[in-house]
Amino acid sequence: MPELPEVETTRRGLLPFVEKATIKRIIIRQRQLRYPISPQFEKRCLHQTIQTIERRSKYLKFILDKGYVLLHLGMSGHLRVLSQATPAEKHDHVDIWLSNQQMIRYTDTRRFGMINWYQVPEPENALLNRLAPEPLTRQCNSAYLFAQCQSKTKAIKKVLMDNHIVVGVGNIYAQECLFMSQIHPAYPANQLSYDQCQNLLHAIKRVLKKSIQQGGTTLKDFKKVDGKPGYFAQKLYVYGRAGQDCLKCSQTLAHCNVDSRTTSYCPKCQAT
DNA sequence: CAGAATACCTGCGGGC
DNA sequence: TGCCCGCAGGTATTCT
Numbered sequence: 001m002p003e004l005p006e007v008e009t010t011r012r013g014l015l016p017f018v019e020k021a022t023i024k025r026i027i028i029r030q031r032q033l034r035y036p037i038s039p040q041f042e043k044r045c046l047h048q049t050i051q052t053i054e055r056r057s058k059y060l061k062f063i064l065d066k067g068y069v070l071l072h073l074g075m076s077g078h079l080r081v082l083s084q085a086t087p088a089e090k091h092d093h094v095d096i097w098l099s100n101q102q103m104i105r106y107t108d109t110r111r112f113g114m115i116n117w118y119q120v121p122e123p124e125n126a127l128l129n130r131l132a133p134e135p136l137t138r139q140c141n142s143a144y145l146f147a148q149c150q151s152k153t154k155a156i157k158k159v160l161m162d163n164h165i166v167v168g169v170g171n172i173y174a175q176e177c178l179f180m181s182q183i184h185p186a187y188p189a190n191q192l193s194y195d196q197c198q199n200l201l202h203a204i205k206r207v208l209k210k211s212i213q214q215g216g217t218t219l220k221d222f223k224k225v226d227g228k229p230g231y232f233a234q235k236l237y238v239y240g241r242a243g244q245d246c247l248k249c250s251q252t253l254a255h256c257n258v259d260s261r262t263t264s265y266c267p268k269c270q271a272t
Numbered sequence: 273c274a275g276a277a278t279a280c281c282t283g284c285g286g287g288c
Numbered sequence: 289t290g291c292c293c294g295c296a297g298g299t300a301t302t303c304t
Contacts, residue, residue: 002297033280034281058299072298073297074281074299109281109282110282112281154276163298163299171298259276276303277304278300279302280298280300285293286292286295288290
């Protein structure tokens with residue numbers, strides 16, 4: 001369940017259950033994730049207190065007394081808060097037992113996610129140090145996006161999904177943002193005008209903010225809620241709707257391939 | 273440097 | 289029913 005709003009929703013949902021709790025026990029059933037879980041992981045985390053959880057891009061950082069646990073949900077990962085007695089199922093890879101009798105369970109069918117302990121500060125962490133600025137900050141603005149696009153001949157959708165340029169926008173929100181700003185997904189990035197970049201950037205911020213807000217409605221039920229909050233509650237204009245009518249102009253939505261990913265768009269609203 | 277191809281992994285639905 | 293294919297909300301690495 002991983003685009004930025006889902007990760008942020010997870011962070012907020014988890015926070016009240018884990019803040020200031022101490023890690024009492026760790027059960028790992030599968031160490032082979034995107035990166036193998038270090039053999040030292042348990043030793044590094046055990047008896048440490050979780051001070052808070054931060055988010056950088058789609059990564060969650062569990063700040064411990066010493067160092068931090070970095071976690072990514074990949075394509076299919078999710079976290080839940082459960083009772084420690086809950087039996088594990090097939091893809092429940094990691095359980096973290098806390099001093100308050102709660103348990104955090106990490107589940108990830110496809111194992112594209114990761115979890116590991118780090119001591120190095122963020123600028124030295126190879127997974128974090130090249131990431132683009134957070135999309136909801138001032139550093140991520142129209143001038144920045146326009147400048148980045150100047151040297152890119154590839155499809156704007158591919159640029160949007162590149163972590164070194166924009167962070168947190170995945171396959172769903174890229175399609176939604178391009179629809180909102182009326183830009184064709186395959187349009188070469190360096191042919192966009194400044195105004196188009198501005199519209200696109202505003203769309204990104206608006207979509208991400210709104211999705212985080214909507215995710216908030218699932219928070220009160222976060223504990224034990226399995227799953228993929230957010231996407232179902234949300235109104236999607238183009239994602240997964242090829243062949244159906246455009247919600248703005250009624251034209252039949254089309255689809256194309258950008259970087260081996262199915263991409264839906266409206267041929268009329270997104271002419272350029 | 274930009275860009276394209278490739279790799280990691282499991283499960284599901286469709287076509288035959 | 290079984291098999292094969294393509295597809296699924298991510299991202300780092302390798303090559304040209």
